[in-house]
Amino acid sequence: SAEDDNSPNDEFQELQLQTLEQGMSWDGQPLVKYKGFWLLAMIFLPMLSARKNFKAKDTDVIISTMSKSGTTWMKALTFSIANRNRFTIDQSPLLTCNPHTLVPFLEYNVYWEQENPDLEKHSLNPLDQFVSQRHFLLENKIGKEADQYPLGVDEAFDMFCRGVHSWGPFWDHMLGYWNARSENPGKVLFLKYEDLKEDVTSQVKKIAEFMGFPFSLEEEKQGLVDQISGLCSFESLSSLAANKTGNNLNGLVKNSSFFRKGKVGDWTNYLTPAMAERVRKLMESKFEGSGLMF
Ligand code: A3P
Incomplete structure (x- = not known):
């Protein structure tokens, strides 16, 4: 959009956090609205620094x-492939480190404290997401401690549908990346969690090819694709001490909280068919004509 043509540099100088629309997530974390998305206020400056300085x-x-x-x-798989x-x-650093320690976040790690860090020092279905996020945030208690937080599931779900949650609205992300992939298929690989769950082997080969490191026939014969898929599986990673203990994202969250159930469709245990219908309708109207199926 025309808005995107502004140089991040100018934005960084001119933008005052206070001038943006402010909100609060259902778990009590301050949000700011920036370019149509609700961002966690705490990562706003690091995010702007990354936009301004990352080359x-x-x-x-x-x-x-x-x-x-x-x-x-995805971090575990791409790290293993590359x-x-x-x-x-059997010597993989994934056996002793949480995947977020090996592959840092731009906002939470690389640009967290420094506006222009030395990059050489760094190696670098919506309903399930809502349910996963709710468990994750309730477990880590990052939000403000106050009587009214965290909000109940009905109110939190209503906010989710209105896009008022960290990085919301969800569907605009999906559509944004879908369109980016249509415009530049060689540079953007569009993957769904559900596709990885369905057939991780063929997706790992696809990711490797996209990254420019396709598996050779010999590597395939040696079983390397299955070994990497096995190492990065939910069962394997969640059973490691490195992922059962310790913290990440600057100490904000427990490593163990990144591994809950790892199942498609867990939302049916928490949300009603009416809630699902609301989201289905929202996505139908949002994705109309785009070719994006969900
Ligand atoms: P659930 O809460 O539904 O179990 P993220 O990594 O983007 O924070 O996503 C976390 C979700 O991915 C959690 O979903 C978590 O259990 C699941 N997950 C984490 N590691 C996984 C793996 N190796 N394989 C499959 N799912 C995984």
């Missing part, structure tokens, strides 16, 4: 996800 190299791989959509899994010639499976 991608041709070899960079950026994983872009909505939180609670399989970020941890580093498969450096570490054998």
